[in-house]
Amino acid sequence: xxxxxxxxxxxxxxxxxxxxxxxxxxxxxxxxxxxxxxxxxxxxxxxxxxxxxxxxxxxxxxxxxxxxxxxxxxxxxxxxxxxxxxxxxxxxxxxxxxxxxxxxxxxxxxxxxxxxxxxxxxxxxxxxxxxxxxxxxxxxxxxxxxxxxxxxxxxxxxxxxxxxxxxxxxxxxxxxxxxxxxxxxx
Numbered sequence: 136x137x138x139x140x141x142x143x144x145x146x147x148x149x150x151x152x153x154x155x156x157x158x159x160x161x162x163x164x165x166x167x168x169x170x171x172x173x174x175x176x177x178x179x180x181x182x183x184x185x186x187x188x189x190x191x192x193x194x195x196x197x198x199x200x201x202x203x204x205x206x207x208x209x210x211x212x213x214x215x216x217x218x219x220x221x222x223x224x225x226x227x228x229x230x231x232x233x234x235x236x237x238x239x240x241x242x243x244x245x246x247x248x249x250x251x252x253x254x255x256x257x258x259x260x261x262x263x264x265x266x267x268x269x270x271x272x273x274x275x276x277x278x279x280x281x282x283x284x285x286x287x288x289x290x291x292x293x294x295x296x297x298x299x300x301x302x303x304x305x306x307x308x309x310x311x312x313x314x315x316x317x318x319x320x321x
Contacts, residue, residue, distance in 0.1 A: 141209045144189035144202060149254035149289065152206065156194060163190040165287065177249070233272050234303055235262055240282060240292035241300045252289025 145152050148162050163186065168174070170183040192198045239261050244251035253261070259269050273290065276282040281296030292300070 141205060142185070142189075143206065143209070143256070143260075144193050145206070146254070146256040146260065147185050147189040148193065149256065151255070152203070154193075159190065159193050162288075163194075229272070232262065232264055232268070233276060234300075236264075236269075236272055236276060237281060237292060237296055237300045237303075240290060241297060244292050244297075252285045252287065252291040254289050258290065 145154070148154075148159065148166065150158060150162050154162075166186045167183065167190075169177050170179045170186060172178045172180045172183055192202050236258060239258060240251075240253060243253050255266070255269065255273070258264075258273075259266055262269070264272065273282070276296070277284075279295070279299075281293055281299050282290050283293045285291050
């Protein structure tokens with residue numbers, strides 16, 4: 136299977152690769168109900184078809200084992216080398232990652248108020264942050280009250296998180312203006 140053809144069924148169902156069969160079935164029922172084409176408010180034929188296919192594969196132990204082999208191969212292609220993910224990070228790098236995660240959640244809420252959450256796997260993919268490091272950042276952002284877990288298990292930015300993201304954007308804009316003025320003066 137080519138990397139471009141690979142569909143991450145764990146991501147489609149927004150579950151961990153360690154999820155048990157009960158979790159897979161429970162999440163499937165929730166998502167299938169939400170995205171069923173007959174649902175006037177949130178129905179989505181294409182997303183529903185993907186959810187059904189993901190459930191079909193992950194609930195069958197043999198198909199799941201085959202999928203897990205492809206999943207590991209694809210994951211190795213996507214993620215930075217283990218050497219890079221193990222190197223110590225500086226507080227500055229951590230701060231930048233936390234700002235990036237807040238921004239991803241900010242944009243998601245801003246674009247879709249009815250479905251403002253992102254799953255851990257989707258955040259991992261979008262941010263490029265390995266799971267081992269992502270857990271730390273999510274813990275920090277939750278403890279600060281800048282993100283929250285929704286009823287459906289997805290993460291979303293809180294009002295405090297929006298305020299923090301706006302403050303960061305203002306500081307960044309001010310720094311750019313000062314730098315531009317200094318460059319112009321010389």
